[in-house]
Amino acid sequence: MTIDAVPSAAPTRRALLVGTLGAAAGLLPAVARSAEPDKAPALPGKGEAFEANTLTDLARARAAAPYAGPKTGDVPAVLKALSREAYDAIHPAEGRALWADRNVGYVLEPLLRGSIFETPVSLFVVENGLVQPVAYDKTAFVAPGLDLPDLEPDAAFSGFRLRARFEGAEDVSSFALFQGASFFRLVAEGQDFGINARALALRPADSRGEEFPLFRALFVETPAPGQPVVVHALADSESATAAFKITLTPGRDVSTAAIEGTVFARADLDHIGLGGMQGSYLFGPLDRNRVDDLRAAAFSVEGLAIHNGYGEPIWRPVHNPEALQVSAFVDRGPKGFGLMQRARAYDDFEDDRRHWEQRPSLWLEPLDDWNEGAVTLLEIPSDSELNENVFAYWRPKAKLAKGVEMRFQCRQHWSKGWPDPLPPEIARVRDSRCGHGSTGSRRLFAVDFEGDTLFQPGDIDVDLSASAGTITRQDRFRYPERKTLRILFELDPGSARASELRLALRRGQARVSESWLFRWTP
The missing domain is CATH 2.60.40.10 (Immunoglobulins)
Incomplete structure (x- = not known):
């Protein structure tokens, strides 16, 4: 993980390498900016080239411009009023999803705005290095009992679902979902969606209030048969912009996401969350004393696993507290951490509807030096199994000064088993x-x-x-x-x-x- 100071006058070139993220990085001065533009730079249009630095240059330039939030009040009432069940019933018409007529092993399904998903996300595919906006056509969707309205092309979608043909399978099935704030999730073959990952978190559970960076544009490269899918994501908020390259690989037992991220500070940032992940925990064997429920347990996350930089493997069971609890596991150079679902049998839950045993574990390994910081765990009181009340993330010790950028790399493992590797001599x-x-x-x-x-x-x-x-x-x-x-x-x-x-x-x-x-x- 590195921090660079980059003046906005030359957004496509690195002006000064400040050094790796560490104690000294917390003393970095703010970088003076040249005159700010009146508005944020536009997204690339149809037929424009999409190169390796296109999105990072765009995020850097946007960080130099005043923040302009998305319009959320223009969702047609017929979509906004939908229940989650009615919204989830909307799906592509036969053969109308992207790549459905191509033998690439994936199908891309744009997701409309509606229900609780009000934030517009611009969707693009990138093929042969050129940008193609995803068009909205209401005849491409089936919406039971609903007459879909006409929508503006750049404000129709809230994200996408990706289906993949897992090894040995004949048909495609759910693999990845990008929707809501900067959330995304993956599954291995045959699993149900569970844990949410966050591309970026700012001030979680902070007394100043949390700030939620939002995906504003998603560029999906058309994959070659048998190859991973690469997603380029632009996130934006009042205090920061960020560009992410996320390489998605489906697997029968483990699906992976390799992430290269660059965060650009619009303001001084002293509470950044990297590698964020969240899931639900209502009750389990550690805290049944306030529970009247016929099920044995109800949770998508059983505990937090950490392999710290000092060689100690840690297991921290999570629970549903009566008041917010924040735990910080101070570390330097962590080897990995994750929210785990170790309970894998039906008898662990005896839930005939939600089948918690089919939810993935999520393990994250840094691919560069994350230096000093803390794995931070939030446990939030909840009375509903639908609340994602357990949140874990890496909080760097260093601050990120206004006008400075930070790069990091990591790999996520979304697994049916226990992806946090332990040597055989460790129980x-x-x-x-x-x-x-x-x-x-x-x-x-x-x-x-x-x-x-x-x-x-x-x-x-x-x-x-x-x-x-x-x-x-x-x-x-x-x-x-x-x-x-x-x-x-x-x-x-x-x-x-x-x-x-x-x-x-x-x-x-x-x-x-x-x-x-x-x-x-x-």
Whole structure:
């Protein structure tokens, strides 16, 4: 990850390389701008060349212009009033989706504005290096019970869905979705959409209020058969613009998105979120005490996994708190982090409608040096399984001064399994449970570690601590047939209103498990 200072007078050339993102970068001065233009530069038009630097040059130039938000009040009432069910029923007419008549292995489906999706997004395809705007034709859509209105070509769409022919399959099925703010999501073959990724976040859960950068234009390269799809995305907000190149590769077990991003600061930025991802958590085995529900659990995210720059693998189960909780895992040069869905059996949820076990895990690995910062976790109180109340992102320590740009690279893995790789000598947390303890406010916890390494020669030592309260009991139960070691312990919180719990296994001085972290609150 690097920060560059670039004067707007020469938007297509890098004027000064300031250095890698780090402590010194937080002291970068603002860069003086030349006279700002009256309006933002226009998007490339039909037949214009689209080159490697087209979008970054456009984002840089837009950052030098005053911000102009999108028009959202012009959605026809017939579309705006649609329920989500009625909106989701709109689909392309037979053979009318883009590339439907071409053997490229993908089908691109433009998504109309309507329901909760009011922000217009300009859609383009890029073929042979030339730009072609996606035209709106209401006869290309089927809308049950609805007479679609005429729409302006540059204000008709809110995003797109991409279908892919996964290896060995005859037909295309859902693979990627770009819609809403700077959100996008992927699935592996046979999965349901779950976690949302954010291209860029600004001031999440900040007392000054969060700012949501919006996708304003999406350029999709027509792929060659058997090749990935490349999406170029322009995001814009009051404080920043950004350009992203996102290379999408479908897979049977893991689908990937390789991301190259450049952020341009319109104003001083001191709270940036990179690699943002969010999902839902209503209840699970750790917090059923306020739940009256016949299902075993309801969540698309079970926990946050981190492989920090110091070589420690961390597992932090998430939960549904009574008040907003913010956790920061300070790090330098993280190896990766992600929101995981480790529960993969129907019996984990017993939900016949939503099938949470079919939702993807999302693991992110930086591809350059992300230097100092913190993996930040937000847990927001929720009374609905539809609320995406768990949000994780990387917050760089360095500030980004007005007029300065920052580049970063990462790869996302959207997976059916556990894409956060662990060496064979490290046991993984398989399950976490909590219930009432022996008396009063005491709480009993059970943490199951799974791995062959737990049953190899040598004694297993338990490192267990609580930041507040007292551990009053600790037991272990071995289950070789399941390759599982359960650690059972009781917390007496006393008068404490919160306690940070930490549990890890070792053999002598050698780590043999992930570090299990959890914040207990009443």
